[in-house]
């Protein structure tokens with residue numbers, strides 16, 4: 001008998017019910033943050049900026065402390081109890097606690113109830129996390145986790161909008177019905193928040209037959225996760241840059257959330273305006289994640305990453321200094337968009353450029369650090385703002401909220417500029433030109449191939465990756481179709497080049513300096529371009545070279561640690577800016593490629609493994625930065641599979657076999673035209 005697998009994870013009824021419970025709880029949680037911070041501000045209204053800021057900061061602190069102090073402990077406890085019962089009791093407790101907040105209506109109880117609700121959350125979350133694998137098959141677990149993530153963050157803008165509407169409704173009810181004058185603007189939101197937990201309890205109650213224990217998840221200490229994670233991922237320069245950048249973007253968003261309430265009050269806004277500003281961050285983030293990379297498709301990902309963080313910093317500084325609520329809301333959407341772009345690009349870069357062995361750890365390190373960064377910034381922002389107080393600079397009011405936002409903006413700008421500097425993969429190309437071209441939907445290419453009738457294809461990759469094999473197979477395939485093909489290689493395709501190759505690869509040639517090595521490869525290339533490649537392209541031939549400039553960027557730039565912009569400039573000069581139409585990167589792990597080689601190792605092949613790993617990584621980032629000019633193929637596939645993939649891509653750039661002049665002539669013949 002064949003067991004039918006559900007098409008979508010939501011087709012599994014018990015998971016669907018749990019997911020609905022997670023969704024309403026998430027909505028309730030976001031409403032809770034908004035309502036409690038707003039209530040703290042309202043309860044201390046009239047007691048001055050400092051008191052109000054400290055009161056709001058107190059709520060954030062109360063939300064954060066239980067997770068940091070008791071997180072691992074509660075996780076271990078949650079594994080021992082019946083999960084369904086744990087979740088139902090936790091939901092009912094949260095319902096009761098949240099309801100008491102508007103009923104008691106004093107600040108001290110807001111803090112105590114917040115602490116208690118967060119302690120209860122510590123049982124609910126691990127019980128829920130441990131239940132998901134019991135309800136969905138293994139192969140659907142990733143889909144289930146994605147849906148979980150979607151409701152965790154996707155409900156934030158919905159909650160913000162709902163909060164704004166509920167605040168306005170509360171205000172209207174109070175002003176039109178005198179009997180309701182006791183109603184606080186946040187009461188409706190807290191009521192809905194409490195009901196959300198009650199609905200969740202009812203949904204979870206209907207989940208029968210959950211295994212009582214087994215497959216439990218232990219929750220390691222967040223601090224331990226971070227310290228251990230950094231030990232692994234902190235060694236890699238690219239990962240370091242990405243993580244610092246992404247956390248910078250998160251911190252910028254956190255600064256806005258942390259002081260939003262008091263800042264909105266100082267701009268003359270009420271609770272509804274607070275909800276709008278809060279929601280604007282998330283709306284902007286969603287828009288940035290979706291549209292940003294599409295709008296600026298021509299810009300290298302690494303540049304877009306650094307640029308997004310720098311602009312986020314600038315926007316945050318503008319938010320800090322402009323005292324106009326409408327402009328602040330618009331700028332907040334822009335800020336969220338920049339943070340969203342940085343986040344999605346960072347995630348993509350980790351997926352594309354970070355080695356397999358590091359990728360999982362990098363993602364999990366990022367998840368835990370982002371959470372802590374966000375919570376810390378949010379919690380610290382308000383008290384710092386409160387302690388700074390309000391100052392007058394002439395007629396201009398500068399208070400703690402302005403200070404926090406300004407400092408956050410400057411920090412984000414510094415982080416963004418550092419990312420731009422250290423991760424740049426287009427050195428020598430002005431950023432402004434690159435950006436203008438990307439805005440026009442193009443890619444700025446300073447060294448494009450001159451208008452030549454021929455086509456220039458380069459094969460790149462590490463030792464034994466299969467370049468020679470594939471360039472030969474491609475040349476045969478193209479010749480079979482009648483093309484004039486020139487198959488060549490570097491170094492050593494000219495008379496001088498052969499002598500240079502002998503020097504460069506002679507294993508007895510010890511102690512050749514890195515700069516001399518780079519210049520000798522560039523000299524070979526200058527001769528190669530001048531004597532072989534350019535003449536062939538001008539004659540209309542298809543030129544296939546086994547290695548070109550990228551080899552120097554990878555071996556001399558990354559392998560020998562020369563400044564990549566120097567290597568790039570020398571080679572741009574040596575080649576007169578000649579760039580291949582297509583570069584095929586055969587990506588083969590050095591541990592595989594090096595073992596394919598026979599005979600004695602030459603001077604470069606005998607470099608240690610980590611040299612070859614650096615070379616591979618650089619090839620991969622060059623390809624990732626300009627996907628339209630590269631084809632990256634897995635070099636561990638069979639020769640035939642690789643050759644087919646290469647042919648499919650090359651077919652797209654082949655010239656029309658019928659020269660255009662002959663079409664012009666034939667097009668004028670009536671019989672053919674009709």
Ligand SMILES: Nc1ncnc2c1ncn2[C@@H]1O[C@H](COP(=O)(O)OP(=O)(O)OP(=O)(O)O)[C@@H](O)[C@H]1O
Nearest residue numbers: 462463464465466467468469470596635637638639
């Ligand atoms: N896809 C493949 N799978 C397994 N072996 C392969 C594959 N492609 C090539 N080889 C074999 O690996 C060896 C090296 O291949 P090749 O000379 O094409 O690599 P290369 O990248 O040009 O190496 P080098 O950098 O040393 O010039 C050859 O013996 C070749 O037959």
Ligand SMILES: Cc1cn([C@H]2C[C@H](O)[C@@H](COP(=O)(O)O)O2)c(=O)[nH]c1=O
Nearest residue numbers: 490491521547548551552555556604605
């Ligand atoms: C073009 C070029 C090459 N190298 C290195 C890479 C290889 O180890 C050898 C060339 O040998 P192959 O068997 O022909 O692949 O030279 C380099 O370091 N820099 C370059 O620019």
